[in-house]
Amino acid sequence: MTIGSTAFMSAGVWGSALLTKLDKIDCSQVLAAVLNADRELLGHIKMGPPAENIEVNWIEDELVGCTFTGWASGSASVYMEGFTASTSVSLILRPYSVLQAEGQNWYFQVTSIVTNATLHGGSYGLTSGLFATVSTSTLWRVVSNPYADEVDASPDVSQSRSKRRNFTQIFESAVEVTQSRKGMSMEAVVDELQTQIKYRTLEIKRGLDISVISGVGYASGATTKSPDYSYRTMQGIIMYIRDYDMDNGLEDTTVTNVAGALTIADLNALLYKMWDLGGLDEMSDPIIAVGGYQQRVIASWERDLRRVEQGERQVGYYRDVFLSDMGKEFPVVMDKWIPKQNLIVLDRARASLRPLLGDAWHMEKMAKTGRTEKWQISGQYTLEMRNADKCHGLLRGLT
Numbered sequence: 001m002t003i004g005s006t007a008f009m010s011a012g013v014w015g016s017a018l019l020t021k022l023d024k025i026d027c028s029q030v031l032a033a034v035l036n037a038d039r040e041l042l043g044h045i046k047m048g049p050p051a052e053n054i055e056v057n058w059i060e061d062e063l064v065g066c067t068f069t070g071w072a073s074g075s076a077s078v079y080m081e082g083f084t085a086s087t088s089v090s091l092i093l094r095p096y097s098v099l100q101a102e103g104q105n106w107y108f109q110v111t112s113i114v115t116n117a118t119l120h121g122g123s124y125g126l127t128s129g130l131f132a133t134v135s136t137s138t139l140w141r142v143v144s145n146p147y148a149d150e151v152d153a154s155p156d157v158s159q160s161r162s163k164r165r166n167f168t169q170i171f172e173s174a175v176e177v178t179q180s181r182k183g184m185s186m187e188a189v190v191d192e193l194q195t196q197i198k199y200r201t202l203e204i205k206r207g208l209d210i211s212v213i214s215g216v217g218y219a220s221g222a223t224t225k226s227p228d229y230s231y232r233t234m235q236g237i238i239m240y241i242r243d244y245d246m247d248n249g250l251e252d253t254t255v256t257n258v259a260g261a262l263t264i265a266d267l268n269a270l271l272y273k274m275w276d277l278g279g280l281d282e283m284s285d286p287i288i289a290v291g292g293y294q295q296r297v298i299a300s301w302e303r304d305l306r307r308v309e310q311g312e313r314q315v316g317y318y319r320d321v322f323l324s325d326m327g328k329e330f331p332v333v334m335d336k337w338i339p340k341q342n343l344i345v346l347d348r349a350r351a352s353l354r355p356l357l358g359d360a361w362h363m364e365k366m367a368k369t370g371r372t373e374k375w376q377i378s379g380q381y382t383l384e385m386r387n388a389d390k391c392h393g394l395l396r397g398l399t
Contacts, residue, residue: 027201028360031379034205035353041289041335041346042209048352048384054168055227056354056382062159063278065092066142072101072134075123078108081137083117091157098124098144106130107143164386165246167217167227168356169234171208172378173200179371193373197363200377204361210337212236212353212383213344223248234382237344237351237392244388253277254345254393262297262343262398268325270345270393279391280328285349288322288330291338294398298322298332345393350386355379 035042070080078099083089090113093099099108099119109124123131147154175196215236220226225235225246235246242250254274258266267288274280290298322330330345338344355361361379368374385392 023365025363026360027362027377028355028379030201031205031361034201038205039333040209041333041338042205042212042353044287044289044333044346044348045212045383046348046352048354050357050360051168051354051382052357054232054356054380055165056168056384057163057165058384058386060162060164060386062162064157064159068092068140069137070117070134070140071136071138072108075106075108075128075131076120078110078119078121078134078140080117080119080140089113089117089119090155091159093119093142093145094154096146097142098146099140100143101134102139102141104130104132104134106132164244164388166240166382166384167225167232167234168359168380168382169211169215169232170378170380171204171211172376173204174366175200175375175377177373179373193375197375197377204377204379206337208353208381209335213335213337214238214339215383217246219248221248235385236383237346237385238339238342238394240383240385240388241344241392241394244385251389253389254279256393256395257397258395259397260399262294262395264301266395267322267343270395271324271326271328271330274345274390274393275326277390279347279387279393280326281391283349284347284391286328286330286345286347287333289333289335289338289344289346291340291342292334292336293340294338294343295332295334341396341398343395343398347387347391350391352384354382354384356381 032047035045035047037043068080069082070078072078080089093110093113095110095112097110099110100106101108106127107124108119109121110119111121113119122128175193177193177196211234213236215234216239217225217235218227218229218232220228225248226232235243242252242255244251244253254270254277256266256270256273271280280286288298320332322332324330359378359380361377363375363377366374366376
């Protein structure tokens with residue numbers, strides 16, 4: 001990264017006069033400027049509220065479902081799969097609910113619910129003659145949940161909340177300048193201290209970028225991750241998608257091991273899986289993040305679709321938006337530090353960087369050693385990834 005990308009670090013912020021008057025300088029606004037100017041992945045992750053502990057916790061809610069899988073051999077009963085009690089069934093439906101199976105024109109109305117998740121009832125509307133056997137594992141939709149005026153209020157169906165977590169990680173670098181070197185003007189470097197602070201800031205930002213992408217939370221046991229370690233590390237995007245509950249087990253709910261070259265079909269299949277699990281909803285703001293190699297693969301997809309007219313002089317380009325087969329557009333973001341074998345689908349609405357309260361990006365003057373002046377640049381941050389098992393996705397094993 002060239003010095004040209006640090007134009008936002010004006011002398012008004014980093015001037016020598018300010019450095020000589022203060023022993024500690026809040027640089028959180030400088031980090032905000034760095035991220036705002038970043039066209040890679042960090043520039044697409046918003047800054048969240050400060051954390052109040054080195055283990056950061058947040059609560060995730062989930063909407064009540066409106067589908068289930070099941071089967072029917074006759075028009076008088078429907079057998080639900082994965083339910084063992086009527087209390088679980090009542091979260092989705094109730095007596096007089098109207099159901100329809102995938103691929104069927106027949107409607108079924110529930111009259112009673114049996115504890116083993118057997119639904120009694122019959123055909124609804126003018127569809128009795130349309131019944132056909134419904135095989136196991138077929139998707140059923142609750143088309144209507146009617147309610148009568150004289151009936152008591154239905155039971156509370158709120159879902160149990162889930163607590164998720166991550167750990168803060170310290171990012172640090174130091175600058176040392178001797179008194180003689182501080183006062184010299186050599187070549188194009190007018191202020192050595194100011195110049196070195198700029199370089200160290202960009203290096204810490206690079207380290208933050210890599211940790212946000214590939215970091216893994218510190219494990220204190222075979223099935224336990226803990227912040228109780230001086231050199232603790234935060235969980236990054238890739239590992240959070242694979243192990244969203246941080247139990248040291250890979251759930252891989254929205255992960256596909258391609259084990260081959262990236263194709264349009266692979267990406268569309270992942271996006272459909274996320275959509276089917278409830279991701280990519282009306283609140284989502286998704287992007288596709290890749291390294292340089294996979295960016296070139298995505299750019300090549302348009303080669304057979306693009307008509308080149310006579311006289312056209314522009315021959316090199318990158319595709320920066322992917323249109324899925326479900327009609328949703330995904331900006332494509334290239335980041336140097338995303339491993340070649342991975343493609344990330346990140347929902348920006350459900351990801352944020354959070355500083356530890358009182359330990360955001362800052363610069364602090366250390367004790368002098370002789371005529372050497374020393375400054376420490378540091379900050380403590382973590383990544384919050386909400387609904388990582390449904391709203392974010394990963395293709396791995398790409399070649």
